Amino acid sequence: MAYSSPRFPAALNWISAGAITLLMTLPAAAQPTPGRGGPIAAGIILLKEAQVPYSVTLPGRAVAYEEVDIRPRVDGTIRDIIYEAGRKVEKGDVLFRIEGDTFEVDVAAAEAEVARAKAAVTAAEATLSRYERLQGTGVTIEDVETARVAVLQNKAELSSSRAALKIAQLNLQRTEIQSPITGIAEVPNVSVGAVVTANQSDALTTVTRLDPIYIDVEESSKRLAEVRAMIEGGTLERGEDLDLSLTLENGAQYDQKGTLESPGTRVSTTTGTFEFRIRFDNPERRLLPGQFLRVKIELGTTRAVLVPQGATARAADGTLTAFVAVDDIAEQRELTEHGSYKNAWIVTDGISAGEALIVDGLTSMRDGASLKTVPVNISDTGVVTEQAADDSDEG
Incomplete structure (x- = not known):
C-alpha cells in the first residue's frame, strides 16, 4: 500500500526555496546568462x-546685397518724415525733409551776388572798350591796362559768386534727404523737430537691399x-x-x-x-x-x-x-x-x-x-x- 506523507508538499516548497536561495548566492559568472556569447542578429x-x-x-x-546708413548733409531741423518704415523705397525717393527757409534765403542772396558780379563785369568791359578806343587821345597805356585788369577781377568775382550760388542751391537740395539705393527702409531713429547736423555719427535710418x-x-x-x-x-x-x-x-x-x-x-x-x-x-x-x-x-x-x-x-x-x-x-x-x-x-x-x-x-x-x-x-x-x-x- 502506497503511503503519502501529508508533509511532502511542504518539503517540496522548502527544497524550491532553498534552491532559489542557493542560486542567488552563486557568483555572477556561475549563473546562466541567456544569450551571453551567442551571435548578434545584424541586418546587412x-x-x-x-x-x-x-x-x-x-x-x-x-x-545684404547693399546697405546704406542715411545721414544728413546739412544742419537743420527735421520737418517731415516722408517714408513708411518697413516698406520698399526706390532710389531717389525722399525719406526726410529738413526745414529749408534759411537755405532759400541763402540761395536768393547768392543769386543777387551773381547779378551784381555780372553787372560789374559788363561795366568793366565797357570801360575797357572805351579806353581802347581813346588810347592816345588822353588815355594812356597804363589806363588801358588798369581797365583790362578790372575786367579780369570782375570776371573772377563772377565765377566765385556763381560757385557760391551752386553751393547754396546744393544745400537747399540737401534739405530733402533721398535714398541712394532701392531697398527696405528701417524705422527712423529721429522724430519731427529733431535737430540734426551734417554728417553726424548717428544715422537717421538704414536702407537695405x-x-x-x-x-x-x-x-x-x-x-x-x-x-x-x-x-x-x-x-x-x-x-x-x-x-x-x-x-x-x-x-x-x-x-x-x-x-x-x-x-x-x-x-x-x-x-x-x-x-x-x-x-x-x-x-x-x-x-x-x-x-x-x-x-x-x-x-x-x-x-x-x-x-x-x-x-x-x-x-x-x-x-x-x-x-x-x-x-x-x-x-x-x-x-x-x-x-x-x-x-x-x-x-x-x-x-x-x-x-x-x-x-x-x-x-x-x-x-x-x-x-x-x-x-x-x-x-x-x-x-x-x-x-x-x-x-x-x-x-
Whole structure:
C-alpha cells in the first residue's frame, strides 16, 4: 500500500526555496546568462559602387546685397518724415525733409551776388572798350591796362559768386534727404523737430537691399586641397557649372539656385579657411541679413561607395566608422568620406563595393562580435526593412 506523507508538499516548497536561495548566492559568472556569447542578429546590405554627385555642405551667413546708413548733409531741423518704415523705397525717393527757409534765403542772396558780379563785369568791359578806343587821345597805356585788369577781377568775382550760388542751391537740395539705393527702409531713429547736423555719427535710418542677397561661406584650405587632388587624379569629374542650393534654418530647401559671386583669394592665418560669396535671388525676402544657413555645393561626380549615414558613427576627433560583416564576424572600419548624397556618405576609402555593411542591430555591436546576419533593405531616409524573398534570390 502506497503511503503519502501529508508533509511532502511542504518539503517540496522548502527544497524550491532553498534552491532559489542557493542560486542567488552563486557568483555572477556561475549563473546562466541567456544569450551571453551567442551571435548578434545584424541586418546587412551589400555595398555597391556608383557614379554619384560630389557635394559639400557648408555653413553660411546672409549678408545684404547693399546697405546704406542715411545721414544728413546739412544742419537743420527735421520737418517731415516722408517714408513708411518697413516698406520698399526706390532710389531717389525722399525719406526726410529738413526745414529749408534759411537755405532759400541763402540761395536768393547768392543769386543777387551773381547779378551784381555780372553787372560789374559788363561795366568793366565797357570801360575797357572805351579806353581802347581813346588810347592816345588822353588815355594812356597804363589806363588801358588798369581797365583790362578790372575786367579780369570782375570776371573772377563772377565765377566765385556763381560757385557760391551752386553751393547754396546744393544745400537747399540737401534739405530733402533721398535714398541712394532701392531697398527696405528701417524705422527712423529721429522724430519731427529733431535737430540734426551734417554728417553726424548717428544715422537717421538704414536702407537695405534684400533682393538679391549674398551668402558668405567659409571652407577649410584642407578641403580645397583634397578637391583639387581628386580633380587632378581623375576621381572627380567637374561639372560645367556649380550647382549651389540653400537649406533654411528650419530645414526647408530654398527654391532659388545660387551663383558664385566672389571666390576666395586668400586663406585666413588664424582659422585656416578661405571665404567666398554666393548670390541668391530673394524676391519674397525670405532671407534676411545675419541668418545662418547651410549651402550645398555640387562640384561634379565621382565613383564611390555610398554608406548610409545611419549606419556610421563619428568619434569626438571626427573619425568616421562603420561595421562590416566578414565571415559572420563584426569588423569595425575607419572610413574616408568626401561629402554626402541622399543621406549617405560618399566613401572613397575604408570600405569596398561588395562588402556587407551592418545597418541594423548596431546598438550592441562591437568589434569582433559573432553575428547572425540577415539581408535587409534600407531606404534613402534610413528606414530598414526586411528583404523580400524575391530580392534575396536576385542577390
